[in-house]
Amino acid sequence: MSMEKIIVRELNLWYGEKQALEDVNMQIRENRVTALIGPSGCGKSTFIRCLNRMNDRIEGVRITGKVEIDGKNIYDKDVDVVALRKRIGMLFQKPNPFPMSIYDNVAYGPRIHGTGDKKKLREIVEDGIRGAALWDEVSDRLETNALDLSGGQQQRLCIARTLAVKPEIILFDEPCSALDPIATGKIEELIHDLKREYTIVIVTHNMQQAARVSDYTGYFLLGEMIEFGKTKKLFENPHKKETEDYITGRFG
Amino acid sequence: MIGKKQFNAEAIAKRTLFLFAITGALILFLIVVFIFKEGLPIFNQINPVDFMLGGEWSPSKDVYGALPFIAATILITAGALMIAVPLGISCSVFLAEIAPKWARELVRPAIELLAGIPSIVYGLFALVVIVNTIEVSFDVPTGESILAGSLILAIMILPIIISISQDSIEAVPRAYKEGSYAMGATDTQTITRIVIPTATPGIVAGIILGMGRAIGETMAVVLVLGNVEKIPTNLLDQGEALTSVILLEMGEAAVGSPHYNALFALSMILFMIVFSLSSISNHIIAKRGLRPG
Ligand SMILES: Nc1ncnc2c1ncn2[C@@H]1O[C@H](COP(=O)(O)OP(=O)(O)OP(=O)(O)O)[C@@H](O)[C@H]1O
Ligand SMILES: [Mg+2]
Numbered sequence: 001m002s003m004e005k006i007i008v009r010e011l012n013l014w015y016g017e018k019q020a021l022e023d024v025n026m027q028i029r030e031n032r033v034t035a036l037i038g039p040s041g042c043g044k045s046t047f048i049r050c051l052n053r054m055n056d057r058i059e060g061v062r063i064t065g066k067v068e069i070d071g072k073n074i075y076d077k078d079v080d081v082v083a084l085r086k087r088i089g090m091l092f093q094k095p096n097p098f099p100m101s102i103y104d105n106v107a108y109g110p111r112i113h114g115t116g117d118k119k120k121l122r123e124i125v126e127d128g129i130r131g132a133a134l135w136d137e138v139s140d141r142l143e144t145n146a147l148d149l150s151g152g153q154q155q156r157l158c159i160a161r162t163l164a165v166k167p168e169i170i171l172f173d174e175p176c177s178a179l180d181p182i183a184t185g186k187i188e189e190l191i192h193d194l195k196r197e198y199t200i201v202i203v204t205h206n207m208q209q210a211a212r213v214s215d216y217t218g219y220f221l222l223g224e225m226i227e228f229g230k231t232k233k234l235f236e237n238p239h240k241k242e243t244e245d246y247i248t249g250r251f252g
Numbered sequence: 253m254i255g256k257k258q259f260n261a262e263a264i265a266k267r268t269l270f271l272f273a274i275t276g277a278l279i280l281f282l283i284v285v286f287i288f289k290e291g292l293p294i295f296n297q298i299n300p301v302d303f304m305l306g307g308e309w310s311p312s313k314d315v316y317g318a319l320p321f322i323a324a325t326i327l328i329t330a331g332a333l334m335i336a337v338p339l340g341i342s343c344s345v346f347l348a349e350i351a352p353k354w355a356r357e358l359v360r361p362a363i364e365l366l367a368g369i370p371s372i373v374y375g376l377f378a379l380v381v382i383v384n385t386i387e388v389s390f391d392v393p394t395g396e397s398i399l400a401g402s403l404i405l406a407i408m409i410l411p412i413i414i415s416i417s418q419d420s421i422e423a424v425p426r427a428y429k430e431g432s433y434a435m436g437a438t439d440t441q442t443i444t445r446i447v448i449p450t451a452t453p454g455i456v457a458g459i460i461l462g463m464g465r466a467i468g469e470t471m472a473v474v475l476v477l478g479n480v481e482k483i484p485t486n487l488l489d490q491g492e493a494l495t496s497v498i499l500l501e502m503g504e505a506a507v508g509s510p511h512y513n514a515l516f517a518l519s520m521i522l523f524m525i526v527f528s529l530s531s532i533s534n535h536i537i538a539k540r541g542l543r544p545g
Contacts, residue, residue: 054434059353086436096427099450109435112445158431165435 005030005199011065035210038220044203052088089162093174095154097146109165128164132156152183172202291516311511324491331402340413348421367411375472378404396478399487409462420454460533470495
């Protein structure tokens with residue numbers, strides 16, 4: 001039995017007048033993969049971006065409730081958002097490597113966080129790339145531009161870049177939606193390996209993917225979390241009718 | 253058969269557009285031919301190097317050395333860039349990344365308006381405000397000087413540099429910035445390490461465009477430089493820009509005379525500088541590379 005890493009309490013979020021999250025409660029366990037599913041526009045991205053306070057950057061957003069990480073509410077006034085984001089990595093729907101070399105992409109995080117030593121930096125970069133299962137494909141061309149990689153490689157590079165910051169939690173917002181099935185398979189395998197060391201939250205449109213990679217699943221509908229539980233249970237024996245309709249494809 | 257008809261319509265449209273494009277290139281070509289035809293004859297009596305590096309310009313003695321004007325143009329342009337580049341880049345970063353929306357919406361049209369003001373108006377402003385201020389603050393007999401030229405040119409090219417830099421900073425994909433913030437980067441780190449390097453080709457293009465404008469500027473410069481045919485050695489010296497000589501002397505030069513040819517040769521120099529600047533800027537934009545971190 002693992003511990004709760006993140007506890008979300010009564011989370012509400014408004015974009016201006018429009019409420020996008022309503023009284024969300026959730027417990028996310030350490031070293032487990034938690035998947036968030038639900039129809040488009042139900043607030044999955046909004047929710048996951050609350051966990052590293054990326055929504056702070058959007059004008060007109062108002063948030064109430066708590067997100068406790070290791071027992072500390074990250075919305076407290078004394079929280080350093082920059083330090084928080086260092087602990088919580090995030091992957092996006094579209095791979096977004098920076099327009100610089102593969103090496104510089106992975107070195108970006110350690111550099112901004114103060115690693116100056118060349119040798120140390122090189123080690124961190126290599127560990128990151130290996131951790132993202134990309135080393136064999138790029139070790140001989142670390143100086144080439146990251147934008148020349150394939151989509152799947154770019155996404156794994158973004159994972160490497162995140163690992164190099166040594167976070168505790170990694171958030172994935174539909175990391176495979178721009179990838180083909182083979183590249184998707186590689187990312188899923190990787191997520192499976194990563195959970196040994198990291199707590200993982202993944203948003204996905206793909207229910208098979210949720211079933212394959214996650215230990216827990218939450219089903220969102222119109223900004224509310226309808227059901228949350230062990231993935232196997234939620235898929236095989238959902239409590240709520242809405243959940244059942246969605247996973248059996250009878251949704252709206 | 254409809255297919256064939258459509259194909260014909262398209263072919264006609266294509267040809268028409270091609271014709272317009274060719275016309276543009278043709279006009280450029282004609283301008284070049286015309287300037288060179290009128291300018292080149294001066295090199296029958298003076299070699300190009302002496303023309304460019306000669307320090308004396310006395311049409312009455314048939315002596316034509318363009319160095320004083322080249323020096324003045326280079327100095328006022330360099331001075332203008334030294335002021336306008338740092339200021340322009342800071343302004344554009346501020347407007348694109350930091351300023352609240354209302355400030356952006358207020359400043360943007362103002363800057364566009366500034367870019368549209370006729371240069372003679374800038375010249376009059378400079379004559380009244382800048383020249384007088386220099387006279388008073390440096391206690392010199394006249395404020396007409398290289399410094400005055402640099403200042404007014406800086407003001408004139410600032411809107412160009414700001415608006416082009418701001419556009420290219422705003423064009424930096426949001427995904428890059430989010431990627432940076434998500435790794436725990438601060439605003440400053442994200443701006444200096446991701447945003448500005450990504451926008452650099454656009455910023456450089458803006459600077460070069462501003463530089464071209466400064467070199468070619470005529471009306472504002474002629475009012476504030478003092479127009480003395482002497483190589484300036486000091487910011488408070490008077491001088492005469494390449495454009496100013498042409499403007500001031502073309503009226504009195506007899507068509508076809510050496511003086512007339514020499515003035516056209518000056519415009520050849522201007523043309524070649526501006527042409528190379530715009531080629532460089534096009535090249536940078538086409539390359540769109542990011543300098544290695
Ligand atoms: N920046 C924003 N400003 C205003 N409304 C927004 C903003 N971002 C999202 N929304 C709205 O909030 C709701 C939830 O959006 P969100 O992106 O979280 O959905 P999602 O579940 O991630 O959808 P998808 O599966 O399509 O990615 C939607 O109705 C959306 O229109
Ligand atoms: Mg989404």
